[in-house]
Amino acid sequence: MKVLWPIAYITLKEGIRNRAIYGISLFAFLLLGLNMLIANLAPRDVGKVAVDIALSTISFSGLLIVLFVAINLMAKDLDKKTIHMVLSKPISRSEYIWGKFFGIALILVLTVIFISIFAALSLYILKAGYESFFLRFSWPLVFLAIFFIVMSLILLSALSLLFASFSSTSFITLVLTILTYLVGRSLSDIKALIETASIAGATVSPITAKVVEVAYYIFPNFAFFDIKMNAAHGLSVPIATVFWTVLYCLIYGTLALTAASLVFRRKEFP
């Protein structure tokens, strides 16, 4: 297990020096700058709009980092055969997967902290200018929402490692990761829609209902991690929700990485 840190550290260094990260951070700053302008244009609920834009910027930037930096970090190892050098050292396949994951998680935590500092600054300035619209504003809720965003990004990275472990190209990994994210974001809504369809007088075939139900339990539910609405409206989040969400992330992430390790153990690197 001593080898996890060196793998995580070089993954972090390689990722953090990648120019894509600077581009994504710059894009985030521009959005946060726009936050000031857009919030100014909102006739009311400036506070809610500002919090929503700030958190969405963090979430979207993090998603771009997973898709264009994190996936590349493992895909490049396989495409360019850097993995030959890594696995020729006393490193097991599982250690490689876990080390890579910790490195990617560190990149996400650091970049989200960096972007969050500017997001908080934009909120601070707007709050100072429009105090009356920020009556229900809560910093702890904003930080909790950021923590939830980080968890969802880390979970998505774990899944991208699972996809990379069996995909033959980085493009397939990218497509599978995007699809999983989109499905995971909307499954709760679709399930709710099906369950309430009869109220609206619509009928849903039992097969469709079953498929959605099975998918609901297989795919990660990224809607669990979205508490932007709570943060924007100043609605508290029960401690039990926080506990179960953290547990869900830990269990799902561990399962994804264990599966990735098992697949990777059988993989050959000609």
Add this chain to the structure above:
Amino acid sequence: MTAILTSGISKTFKGDLHARPVKALEGLDFEITQGEVFGFLGPNGAGKSTAIKILLNLIYPDSGSAYILGSDVNDKNIRKHVGYLPENPYFYDYLTAEELLWFAGSVSGMEKNKIRASSDELLAKVNIEQARTRQIRTYSKGMVQRVGLAMALIHDPQVIILDEPMSGLDPIGRKMVGDLILELKSKGKTVFFSSHILTDIERFCDRAGIIVNGKLRLAGHLDKLLENNATLEEVFLREVERAGSGGDA
């Protein structure tokens, strides 16, 4: 004592749906004793790199087994005693030579100060000292090859496996690698290297093996292989020709 042993290794790459399976190795048996420099000679696609990758557990044989210093190559701990330079190595673009050596040393269980001392020594030896803090993406192909060599040697391994170590090097680089092989030999290390270059095999090896179409055609001490005043080129071409006409190994 035996440093490397392979016993009846066979490997077929299945390919995709429409491609025919490719037999890369067929019953490969060889043994290299400790302190020996062994040259693995063969034409392109003969199975040299496949054999090396099996020794490093990067690919798995369909049948047969391979051992390094008496341990099965599946045991990751044995790789603490193995140094490997891949053919056309590619390392992390945004890391420096110093960071790569730190990584190679750390995962091999070396102490921090030991890594620093060995890095200084090796970077000077492979002539990368001036560029040690530059990112790899700014290096030439030859420089990357030399960093790869330093990474293979940082933990002072007993067995060194080099896949085409001279490829991509200029004459100065080739001399440097040659000197390093001779130095490793004088220290009693086992060096197993594959090459196309016959003169390199003649200069550095105690023993050599010729592999054609996945089968080891010939292996032995150089003076034995070159008896009757034959040159290595003649022996090599004869074996390739015999393999082509279906002659016995």
